[in-house]
Amino acid sequence: MELCHSVFYLETLAIALSYDNLSYRKIATQSHTYSNYDYDARKAVDGSIATCMRTLDIGRTSPQKTVWWKVDLGEVYTINSINILFRAYDGYENRQRGYEISNDFTELCEVIVKGRNSTCIYGSNCDIPCPVSCKDNICQEQNGSCFDCKPGWLGSFCNTRHCRDGITCNHVTGLCDRGCDAGWTGYMCNEECNRGTFGYECVNTCHCLNISSCDKRTGTCDGGCTPGYINNNCSTNCPYQYFGMNCTERCSGHCINNKTCGHVSGECSYGCLDGYIGIFCNDTCIDGYYGPNCSKKCHSNCRTCRHTDGMCTCVAGWIGPKCNTECVWSYGEDCQYPCHRHCLNQTCDRFNGSCLYGFSDEYMYCELDTDDIQMENTPLLVGISVSILVNVIVISVKLLRQRKTSSKQKHRTCIIKTCWTTDSEQTNTGNNDPYQELEERKKENLYQNLTLQ
Secondary structure: OHHHHHHHHHHHHHHHHOOEEOOOOOEEEEOOOOOOHHHOHHHHHOOOOOOOEEOOOEOOOOOEOOOOEEEEOOOOOOEEEEEEEEOOOOOOHHHHHOOOOOOEOOEEEEEEEEEOOOOOEEOOOOOEEOOOOEHHHOEOOOOOOEOOEOOOEEOOOOOEEOEHHHOOOOOOOOOOOOOEOOOEEOOOOOEEOOOOEEOHHHOEEOOEHHHOOOOOOOOOOOOOEOOOEEOOOOOEEOOOOEEOHHHOEEOOOOEHHHOOOOOOOOOOOOOEOOOEEOOOOOEEOOOOEEOHHHOEEOOOOEEEEOOOOOOEEEOEOEEOOOOOEEOOOEEOEOOOEEOOOOEHHHOEOOOOOOEOOOEOHHHHHHHHHHHHHHHHHHHHHHHHHHOOOOHHHHHHHHHHHHHHHOOOHHHHHHHHHHHOOOHHHHHOOOOOOHHHHHHHHHOOOHHHHHHHO
């Protein structure tokens, strides 16, 4: 039994002695130093336990509340052990255990980091090289497995390529006969996709928010998509007529040829529909202009002008889509009023409707006769109203009317047929006999007949 223990101790000692002191005389620093040059951080890695580093005191009443010390080994190593030697004071052992009531100083006399200077070997005799595909040529010292792989390699021993669909590489050439797996490229499929690309052969472009990197295999953007893109991998443009962040903004709808706007900014890259201007085509032409880029000027006869095609509503005297046609037999805005039917040749001023060449002879003659009759009837009506109760006067007036019928029949016919005819009477051309009209008038009561005289 004692022999076994002795053998185990000797093996352990041999292993321990086979490791190197990796921290010896390496660069060391500390949070603060006691006011003496002999207590700087290098004293803990000088190989002597007789010299120690020391910091300022820390505790409840001291200005310093924390303390640190560190050593830079300069490279990546496989570390076997770390030994820390504090300065020992009789009766003050508790301060090295992490607690102390009063203020205290930290003093490290030696920090020994044990490991192997050569990181590319492993095995019981430390004579087997680590796999060449291990990152930094570091492997596990017992079995040689890699802690991490160089780009392009997979597996515990980093001996598998990034071939497409997990297929093993060619056993002779080491190449991936069917190409590289998603996220990888290069002759040996050992190069990751560049930043901003992903997928097979790295042909897809990431559109991650704030130019952040995407997953090299799937293109997923954890922080969201840049404006103009949607879906998990931010590879899909906004749908028709939408743009911006999360594709929530709507295009103006006035891009030329009804094209959609730019899915990122909303701009109409190819121009605007007639009547609209601006990079977003959301501004209409100013008053008085219309058409492509608002380059055409509305006609001066337009009262209002549509900004898209120049269609007008016209000022007085003009008509037509562009208000460039003069009114004929009409007047006013958009020629909406017909000239008076008694204007000579039905021709009037196209702006205010006044008869340019006077009235027709028939209208003037009838107007004069009507005035004469009204002047002639005025004293008679006054007499009737005064002596309405006198039957003799009434009978005399009736006889007087009968005597004058024949002499004024022409004038009365003109008055009835021309000056006072209604539209319905004008259209009734079935019977033009003046005598028949006079006969019908006789049937009216006496006072109406007297008014006509």
